[in-house]
Amino acid sequence: MNSTTTQGVEVSVETYYQPDYSNPISGEFMFAYRITIENHNSFPVKLHRRHWHIFDSNGEFREVEGEGVVGVQPVLQPGDRYQYVSGCNLRTEMGRMSGTYQMENMDTKGFFDADIPAFEMVVPFKNN
DSSP states (O other), X not given: OEEEEETTEEEXXXXXXXXXXXXGGGTBEEEEEEEEEEXXXXXXXXXXXXXXXXXXXTSOEEEEEEESBTTBOOEEOTTOEEEEEEEEEESSSEEXXXXXXXXXXXXXXXXXXXXXXXXXXXXXXXXX
16 A cells, blocks of 8 residues: 655555456456545645546556546545545556645635555556
8 A cells, every 4th residue: 555645634545456347458457446535634624626647558648637536525524534446447557646636724725735646556467
């Protein structure tokens, strides 16, 4: 698991290869990732936007931006954690993702970016 903390917001990532949703012969590799966001601050925070950088081992690069995560913009009270699962498809057996969440300090109404730690997506047989 990869974790990083930015301004009191901890983001952790776990990845899983999805063989049932992949087709290696066609160059389709599906990965799931579970994100856990924890608010270690004394004030509530709201996640407004996500911004992803996705790298495939064939040199392809994609950026994905949008509101919230999996259709919601969660508010985390002090000590709360929010967890969700999403996915990423690659054209190769290995790739990497990283990014940021745009967060709002609900007390001051100020915005800041919380880093999403870089994580690798690797088909298990590539690790042998």
